Amino acid sequence: MLGRESNGALLAVENLTKHFVVRRGALGWSTGVVRAVDAVSFDIPAGSTLGLVGESGCGKTTTSKLILALETPTAGSIRFEGREVSALDREGRRAYRRAVQAVFQDPYASLDPRMRVGAVIAEPLVINADLDAAGRRRRVAELLDVVGLPERAATLYPHEFSGGQRQRIAIARALALSPKLVVLDEPVSALDVSIRAQILNLLVELQQRLGVSYLFIAHDLAAVAHMSRTIAVMYLGKIVEIGDADAIALEPKHPYTKALFAAALPIDLDRPREEITLSGEVPSPLAPPSGCRFHPRCPFAMPHCATEEPALRPESGRLVACHLY
Amino acid sequence: MSSVIDVRDLRTHIVTRWGTIKAVDGVSFALGEAETLGLVGESGSGKSMTCLSLVRLVPRPAARIVGGEVRLDGEDLLAKSDAEMQQIRGRKVAMILQDPMSSLNPVFSIGMQMREPLAMYHRLRGAAVTARAAELLAAVRIPSPETRLRAFPHQLSGGMRQRVVGAMAIAGPPRLLIADEPTTSLDLTIQAQYLGLLKELQQRHRFAMIFVTHNLGIVARTCDRVAVMYAGRIVEIGPVRRIFTEPAHPYTRALLESIPRFGARRERLTAIAGQPPDLASLGAGCAFAPRCPAAFERCATAPSETAIAPGHATRCWLHARA
Ligand SMILES: Nc1ncnc2c1ncn2[C@@H]1O[C@H](COP(=O)(O)OP(=O)(O)O)[C@@H](O)[C@H]1O
Ligand SMILES: Nc1ncnc2c1ncn2[C@@H]1O[C@H](COP(=O)(O)OP(=O)(O)O)[C@@H](O)[C@H]1O
Ligand code: SF4
Ligand code: SF4
Ligand SMILES: [Mg+2]
Ligand SMILES: [Mg+2]
Numbered sequence: 001m002l003g004r005e006s007n008g009a010l011l012a013v014e015n016l017t018k019h020f021v022v023r024r025g026a027l028g029w030s031t032g033v034v035r036a037v038d039a040v041s042f043d044i045p046a047g048s049t050l051g052l053v054g055e056s057g058c059g060k061t062t063t064s065k066l067i068l069a070l071e072t073p074t075a076g077s078i079r080f081e082g083r084e085v086s087a088l089d090r091e092g093r094r095a096y097r098r099a100v101q102a103v104f105q106d107p108y109a110s111l112d113p114r115m116r117v118g119a120v121i122a123e124p125l126v127i128n129a130d131l132d133a134a135g136r137r138r139r140v141a142e143l144l145d146v147v148g149l150p151e152r153a154a155t156l157y158p159h160e161f162s163g164g165q166r167q168r169i170a171i172a173r174a175l176a177l178s179p180k181l182v183v184l185d186e187p188v189s190a191l192d193v194s195i196r197a198q199i200l201n202l203l204v205e206l207q208q209r210l211g212v213s214y215l216f217i218a219h220d221l222a223a224v225a226h227m228s229r230t231i232a233v234m235y236l237g238k239i240v241e242i243g244d245a246d247a248i249a250l251e252p253k254h255p256y257t258k259a260l261f262a263a264a265l266p267i268d269l270d271r272p273r274e275e276i277t278l279s280g281e282v283p284s285p286l287a288p289p290s291g292c293r294f295h296p297r298c299p300f301a302m303p304h305c306a307t308e309e310p311a312l313r314p315e316s317g318r319l320v321a322c323h324l325y
Numbered sequence: 326m327s328s329v330i331d332v333r334d335l336r337t338h339i340v341t342r343w344g345t346i347k348a349v350d351g352v353s354f355a356l357g358e359a360e361t362l363g364l365v366g367e368s369g370s371g372k373s374m375t376c377l378s379l380v381r382l383v384p385r386p387a388a389r390i391v392g393g394e395v396r397l398d399g400e401d402l403l404a405k406s407d408a409e410m411q412q413i414r415g416r417k418v419a420m421i422l423q424d425p426m427s428s429l430n431p432v433f434s435i436g437m438q439m440r441e442p443l444a445m446y447h448r449l450r451g452a453a454v455t456a457r458a459a460e461l462l463a464a465v466r467i468p469s470p471e472t473r474l475r476a477f478p479h480q481l482s483g484g485m486r487q488r489v490v491g492a493m494a495i496a497g498p499p500r501l502l503i504a505d506e507p508t509t510s511l512d513l514t515i516q517a518q519y520l521g522l523l524k525e526l527q528q529r530h531r532f533a534m535i536f537v538t539h540n541l542g543i544v545a546r547t548c549d550r551v552a553v554m555y556a557g558r559i560v561e562i563g564p565v566r567r568i569f570t571e572p573a574h575p576y577t578r579a580l581l582e583s584i585p586r587f588g589a590r591r592e593r594l595t596a597i598a599g600q601p602p603d604l605a606s607l608g609a610g611c612a613f614a615p616r617c618p619a620a621f622e623r624c625a626t627a628p629s630e631t632a633i634a635p636g637h638a639t640r641c642w643l644h645a646r647a
Contacts (some may be wrong), residue, residue: 055512162600178346192367192601193539197583205594219513221617222542226585226594259514261587269569277521278514281482291468296513 009043009079010213011067011181012122016040016076018062024286032286036062038237039076044181049214051228051245053221053260060217064183067215068102069093074180076271080181098128100175103167105186110170111158117169118154119142124176143172146209147202148268164195171202181213200227221260225249242308243318243322244319253320255298280282292323300324328355328396329533330501335393337371337378340386342436343605347376349390351558353630356501356533356550361524363548363565364537365580367601371557372537376503378416379535398500419494419532423506425486428493431479435462435489436474442496447627461492465522484515490523498530505537520547541584545569550636553577556602556612559630563637573639576613606627611642619643 018037024030037059044050052060062305065071067078069085078085080096088096104110111120122136131139141151147168158166160313167187174182184203188196200223207214216227224231225245232242233254241254252258259276278297283289289296297304305323330473337349348371356362377383378390379427381402395402405413414420420426430438439458443449449457455474462470465488478486486633487507503521508516524547527534530535544551545565552562553576561574572578582595599616610625611617617624623642631645632638 055514164600192365193541194580194583194597194601197596198598200585201593201596220585222587225587256514259517269566275517277517279518281515282512284523309337 008045009152010046010048010081011044011215012061012077012079013043013067014041014077014079016063016066016078017074018059018066019074019196022286029096034285035237035288036285037066040220040232040234040237040239041076042232044213044215044230046180046213048230049207049216049228051224052215052217052234053219053224053231053320055260056233057282057285059235059237059285060234061185062101063234064185064215064217067181068100068183069097094128098124098177099180100183101177101179101181102183102185103170103174103187105189108158108163108166111166111173113158115157116154117156117158117161119152120158120169121173121176124173128177140172143175144229146175146206147172162195163191164198167191167199168202171199171206175206175210175212178210179212183215183216183217185217186219187216188223189220203227221249224277233260236283236288238293238321239312239319240294240321241318242312244267247317251316252323253315253318253325255300255324256294271306292321327357329358329398329401330535331355331394331396331399332379333394333396334393335375335378335395336477337374337383337388338391339351339374339384339388341605346627347607348604349378349559352393352554352557352559354550354552354559354562356535358533359531360529360550361527361534361536361548363538363544363551364452364535364550364554365541365544367539367556369601370554371604372554373505374557375418375554376505376535376537379501379503380414380420381405382414385611412446415442417496417499418501418503419452419499421487421494421504423509425490426444426478427482429486429489430480433477434474435447435478435481439474439489439493439496442493447496457496461496462489464495464526465489465492466487467492469562484519487511487519488522491519491526495526495532499532501533501535502527503535503537506539507536508543509538509540516543519553523547543580553580556604556607558612558640560613560641561637561639563634563639567634567637573633573637574613574641575617575619575643577639579616579618611640632636639646 009117016037017039020036021031022034025033042050054060066073084098118140121140125131125136125139138152144151144153149168188199218224228245230247231245232239235256241257253277259278276299280297291306291308292310295301302323310321310323312321315325333353335349335352339346339348366372377400379395407519436458440454443454443457458474459470462473465475467488508519548565551565552559553567555576560578570582579597583597597616602612611628614620614624628640628642628645630638630640633644
């Protein structure tokens with residue numbers, strides 16, 4: 001339901017906001033504020049996937065870092081299993097960090113090249129789990145099996161694996177502490193097309209088997225639609241459309257969501273989707289446009305779009321922030 | 326219709342520490358005026374090396390074109406002198422690469438770098454050079470072109486830089502435009518804009534275009550023909566519609582089935598098993614055999630190309646005539 005089912009959600013994000021103060025100008029004398037994430041709200045139920053899409057710079061990674069507690073919110077709340085994360089005590093925060101794990105885009109950068117794969121996967125276990133060396137070895141073998149790698153992979157180094165296999169290693173490591181939520185920030189973007197389906201299938205299978213929730217971030221709408229129950233589309237720090245993945249994929253409402261579909265392969269070459277080509281570039285988040293942030297590029301912009309910011313309102317079974325509806 | 330570009334049995338080898346790689350292994354295709362060929366395949370399959378071979382810019386000394394013909398309007402480019410080839414690259418064949426900064430010099434203004442080829446290949450002088458450069462920037466819809474001529478590459482966004490490269494590419498105007506993943510580093514809506522622009526320029530100048538991408542959605546929207554590369558060879562080539570509706574080669578089929586599509590919701594995608602091939606250790610047979618669900622005894626030898634419909638050919642024993 002519209003990605004806003006606060007009761008019973010594993011993760012509930014409300015009005016989450018992150019501003020970065022940056023220096024501007026060649027000498028850095030003046031400062032500006034990047035509103036990287038601006039009053040974003042969504043829920044992720046247990047065992048479910050929320051897909052987050054939007055062009056680079058729209059705030060996807062910042063959102064994931066806020067959830068991973070790698071950044072501190074400027075405003076807003078993150079509730080996990082009903083508890084406010086910012087109010088957790090030391091022990092509570094440790095438990096939270098164990099329960100929320102991440103897999104990033106670049107499997108080359110995220111794995112220490114000097115560590116054997118077994119040690120890479122066992123690392124979170126050393127600090128966080130009551131396992132002896134033999135117990136850790138067993139757990140590593142189990143995790144390798146879960147992600148479809150042979151047990152002897154533990155003795156090799158990351159560079160001895162292909163990109164797809166390295167992403168499997170990163171997934172095994174993320175699963176080591178049996179997390180309840182895994183943030184997947186562009187997990188297949190760096191992989192070859194023929195390998196992407198393997199990893200997407202693995203992620204779906206793991207979710208079914210382990211009941212883990214995902215925050216799935218990508219700029220490929222088709223991959224996001226395939227993976228997610230709910231999709232949130234971001235533009236310049238704001239959610240412009242959020243709701244049931246199938247509904248949005250089959251009939252996008254916000255003009256920006258429609259434009260994002262341009263790069264996807266149509267099911268039927270004879271019936272291409274309604275397609276919008278945008279003019280202009282994504283404006284600087286330092287000086288977002290007034291009113292609807294999308295108005296300078298929107299082919300449907302009306303006079304009041306430049307002055308009045310549209311709120312997220314229910315429309316055809318999802319929420320859309322656009323004056324057309 | 327006579328071909329603008331006619332490539333026959335092109336072969337490029339690269340000498341590496343692990344042995345000699347057949348990066349381009351008998352590639353053939355032809356393209357007419359205003360026609361676009363989409364070149365797809367996973368990374369390392371030889372797409373870039375094919376493009377570089379066409380303009381004889383393979384990384385030497387390791388890489389060498391060892392055979393074949395590349396005919397541009399009937400003339401074999403592989404038989405030209407280096408000086409003739411430089412002229413051809415300046416005027417008749419243009420290239421747009423994935424990273425616009427590999428075509429732009431960071432220390433010169435846009436105007437300065439556009440000026441040189443215009444003076445050299447078009448014999449323009451003085452104010453005429455500046456006027457032409459501004460005109461080209463306007464043609465790729467860069468706002469206030471006169472001002473932009475004074476800008477340096479780092480002052481422009483990625484999308485704008487790629488437009489500048491596009492402006493330089495159409496200066497000829499070329500007979501053939503090779504675009505090697507020109508939009509991969511751009512955002513989706515900017516990609517769509519750029520593709521629209523390239524198609525529009527193609528309509529105006531009627532150049533043939535080779536478009537390298539791994540995005541099949543882009544191929545469906547921009548190309549007339551598609552060539553699917555695997556391990557240095559074109560394993561299937563044909564009209565866009567045929568390739569998407571009746572793919573013949575098991576690799577093409579698997580590729581099409583492995584990408585998620587809207588509205589065709591499935592629990593599982595049909596993944597391609599195994600890993601992309603390592604060109605340094607290829608066997609004698611069909612390179613796709615280790616991953617092919619249909620492989621049989623015959624696949625231990627390499628299949629040759631078989632035509633299965635007008636303009637549609639594949640390299641697979643399943644389609645070979647007995
Ligand atoms: N540490 C930071 N300091 C200043 N600005 C930042 C920082 N991190 C991100 N930003 C800015 O915030 C915006 C959102 O970035 P990001 O969340 O990485 O977007 P996405 O992941 O969607 O590409 C961008 O404009 C980016 O430049
Ligand atoms: N400079 C080089 N030296 C050695 N091998 C190279 C070089 N450039 C490319 N190759 C090899 O040639 C093959 C084809 O590469 P390339 O044409 O770049 O593939 P693609 O563009 O399809 O990704 C690959 O196996 C690659 O490793
Ligand atoms: S509010 Fe106006 S400018 Fe914004 S998306 Fe809707 S129509 Fe376009
Ligand atoms: S030749 Fe054999 S192995 Fe190769 S694609 Fe055809 S059936 Fe598969
Ligand atoms: Mg990001
Ligand atoms: Mg390449």
